[in-house]
Amino acid sequence: MICALLVDPDDSIDYPGNGAEVMGRPLAAYPLLAAKGSEHARRMYAQTNSEPVRRVAAQFGAIPLDPPPARADGTRPTDAVRVRVGYRQIVEDLKAEKGELELLVLLFANTGAVATPSIDAGVQALLDDASLDSAATVSPYDRWNPRRAFREDKGGRLVPYAECLPEAGTPWFPDWGAAVLRPRVLETMNADSPDLSWLGTKIMPLKQAGGGPVDYQWQVPKMEYWLKKQGVRDSPRPEPMPKLAPAPKPDRR
Numbered sequence: 565m566i567c568a569l570l571v572d573p574d575d576s577i578d579y580p581g582n583g584a585e586v587m588g589r590p591l592a593a594y595p596l597l598a599a600k601g602s603e604h605a606r607r608m609y610a611q612t613n614s615e616p617v618r619r620v621a622a623q624f625g626a627i628p629l630d631p632p633p634a635r636a637d638g639t640r641p642t643d644a645v646r647v648r649v650g651y652r653q654i655v656e657d658l659k660a661e662k663g664e665l666e667l668l669v670l671l672f673a674n675t676g677a678v679a680t681p682s683i684d685a686g687v688q689a690l691l692d693d694a695s696l697d698s699a700a701t702v703s704p705y706d707r708w709n710p711r712r713a714f715r716e717d718k719g720g721r722l723v724p725y726a727e728c729l730p731e732a733g734t735p736w737f738p739d740w741g742a743a744v745l746r747p748r749v750l751e752t753m754n755a756d757s758p759d760l761s762w763l764g765t766k767i768m769p770l771k772q773a774g775g776g777p778v779d780y781q782w783q784v785p786k787m788e789y790w791l792k793k794q795g796v797r798d799s800p801r802p803e804p805m806p807k808l809a810p811a812p813k814p815d816r817r
Contacts, residue, residue, distance in 0.1 A: 565606050565607060565658060565663050565664065565665060565666060566604045566605050566606055566665075566666050566667045566668075566669065566687060567605065567606065567607045567608070567609060567654055567658075567665060567667075567668055567669070568596075568599035568602070568605045568607070568608045568609065568626075568668075568669040568670075568671060568683075569608075569609045569610075569611065569629075569647070569650045569651070569654060569668055569669070569670055569671065570592065570595055570596060570599075570608065570609065570610040570611065570612070570617075570621065570626060570671045570672070570673055571611050571612075571643065571646045571647060571650060571670065571671070571672055571673065572592070572610070572611060572612035572613075572614055572617050572631065572646075572672075572673035572674070573643055573646070573672065573673070573674060573777075574612070574613070574614055574631075574640075574673075575640065575674075575779075576674045576777065576778060576779045576780075577779050577780055578779065578780050578781045579591075579674070579778070579779075581614035581615065581616055581617070582612075582614055582616065582617055582673045582674045583614070583616045584674070584778050584784060585784075586676055586778075586784055586787050586788050586791065587788055587791060587792075587796065587797075587798045588798050589620075590616050590617070590619070590620045591673070591674060591675075591676050591778055591787070592610075592612075592616070592617045592620050592621070592673040592674075593620045593623075593624070594676035594677075594678060594791065594796070595671035595672065595673070595675060595676065595678045595741075595742070596608060596610075596620065596621065596624040596626060596671070597624070597680075597796075598671075598678040598679055598680045598682075598683055598742070599669055599671060599678075599680075599683060600624055600625075601680035602669070602680055602683045602684055602687070603684055604667075604669075604683070604684055604687040604688075605669050605683065605687075607627070608621075608624065608625065608626035608627065609626055609627045609628075609629050609650065609653070609654055609657075610626040610627070610628055610629065610673075611628075611629040611630070611631050611646060611649070611650045611653070612628070612629075612631060612673060613630070613631055614673070617673045627657070629650055629653045629654075630653075631646060631649070632645050632646060632649040642758075642759055643759045644753060644757045644758060644759045644760075644761055644762065645755060645757075647670060647750070647753070647762050648750065648753045648754075648755075648757065648762075651665075651668060651747070651750045651753075654668070655747075665747050666747075667687060667690055667691075667744055667745065667746065667747075668744070668745045668747065668750065669683055669686075669687070669742060669743070669744055669745075670742065670743040670744075670745055670762065671741075671742055672740045672741075672777060674740075674777040674778055674779070675739070675740045675741055675775070675776065675777045675778070676778065676787050676790070676791060677701070677739060677741045677772065677774060677775035677776065677787065677790050677791075678701070678741045678742045679772070679794050682701055682741070682742055682770045682772065683742050683744070685699070685770060686698075686699030686700070686701075686742065686743070686744035686768065686770050687699075687744050689744075689768045690744055690746065690768070693768075695766055696746075696766050696767070696768050697745075697746050697748075697749050697763065697764025697765055697766045697767060698743055698744060698745050698746060698749065698762070698763045698764050698766075698767050698768070699743065699744045699767065699768035699769075699770055700738050700742070700743040700744075700763055700767055700768075700769065700770060701738070701739055701741035701742050701743070701770045701771075701772055701775055702736040702737060702738055702739060702769045702770065702771060702772070702775075703736070703737055703739040703771075703772055703773050703774060703775040703776065704734050704735065704736055704737075704771075704773060705735055705737050706734060706735065708735070708737070709735050710725065710726060710729055710735060711726070711729045711731070713725035713726065736769055736771070738760060738763070739772070739775025739776045740775070740776065740777050741770075741772070741775045742770070743762065743763060745762050745763070745764075746764065749762060749763070749764040750762060774786065774789075774790045775790075
């Protein structure tokens with residue numbers, strides 16, 4: 565079975581619990597909408613403790629999963645730990661039904677830049693080519709080319725971040741939109757695996773532009789623009805229903 569897993573990093577600076585709203589919907593609704601429209605993803609899971617994300621996950625029929633606890637020193641689990649734990653939870657859930665996970669579509673609750681065609685293209689690519697480890701949405705960021713990056717030295721001055729990077733064309737950054745993953749790669753992950761290790765080494769790019777998580781309020785209009793370019797419409801909140809007046813009490817005289 566091909567399943568989708570929504571992971572909630574819960575680390576957006578301006579939106580505790582990833583409670584951002586875009587175009588009248590919670591931000592987490594958009595990756596779930598994209599997965600729900602997929603012709604391949606048969607079941608959705610949502611790993612979160614956030615009430616806004618839990619509510620929208622229930623609305624779209626995603627099965628809730630508990631996120632991994634904080635570490636002993638109080639630090640939050642990394643995204644890699646969240647992905648690894650979520651994968652294990654799904655495998656156990658399917659095993660109880662004598663099912664098996666074929667591919668996993670990874671989504672993030674704080675990223676709305678996900679389109680159904682990208683998910684389906686990634687799944688189809690992995691179904692057609694067994695050598696691929698993953699397919700992932702990526703965005704071009706020429707202005708943030710690693711060749712132009714600096715770091716601060718011990719004296720508080722900026723020096724080139726990497727001295728010897730050759731020119732290698734357009735830099736494509738994973739934009740945390742969607743990734744289609746092989747269980748064989750997820751099986752190799754451990755508690756110390758770095759973020760993005762779930763992609764493996766043979767990665768099919770699902771090219772788009774303007775992706776990325778919403779961490780600050782100023783990024784909400786950008787996300788709205790991106791979604792409208794994909795044809796997504798506003799979802800205005802319904803007017804509150806008026807409360808019915810209580811029935812008059814019978815005359816007791």
